[in-house]
Amino acid sequence: MWNKIIIICLLLFTTNSFAQKEGWIEDFPQAFELSVETGKPILANFTGSDWCGWCIKLDKAVFQTEEFKIWAEENVILLELDFPRRKKLDPEVEANNNYLQSIFQVRGFPTIWIFTVQQQEDKKFSINAQVDGSGREFQKMGYMSSANAFIQKAEEIITKIKTVFTGE
DSSP: OHHHHHHHHHHHHHHHHTSOOTTEEOOHHHHHHHHHHHOOOEEEEEEOTTTOHHHHHHIIIIITSHHHHHHHHHHOEEEEEEOOSSSOOOHHHHHHHHHHHHHTTOOSSSEEEEEEEEEOTTSOEEEEOOOOSSSOOTTEEOOOSOHHHHHHHHHHHHHHHIIIIIOO
8 A cells, every 4th residue: 555655655756856947838839829929939949847957047047036037937938949869749839849940950968049039911820030050140149157048148139030031
C-alpha cells in the first residue's frame, strides 16, 4: 500500500516539475494570437531546458527574477521553444518548435528572438523578423548574466523593431 502511495507521489512530483513555467506559452499559435491581440512583440526562448548549461543559467539569472517577470508581463509575450533530451514533448509541440527553429535558423542554445507578427486576411500569420543567417540579425540575443542587462538589450530591440517594421 505505501509503495503505491510513494509511486503516485513521485509521478505527481515528476509531472509537476516539467510543468509549463509561469508566464511562458509553449504553443506558438496561441502566442501569435496573443501578440496580435495585445500588440506586444513575442520574446521566443529557444532552449534545451534539461541539458543546456547556459540555458539553465539564463533561466536562473534572468527569467526567474521578479524584475524580468514584471517587465515581461508589461512588454512581451513569452514563448518557450524547448528542445529537451530527457522529457518527451507532445508531438505537435515538437513539430512546431522544429519548424520555428528552422525559420529562425537557430543553431545553438540559448537563442532568444524578439519579433512581431501580423495576421493576414486568410487568418495566417506573418513574422516580422530579419533572418539572413549572417549573424547580424538585430532581433537575436543569447545568454546574459543579469536581468537588467537582458531587459536593456530587449528594449533596444523592441524600439528598433518599431522603427524598421512600423516606421514609428
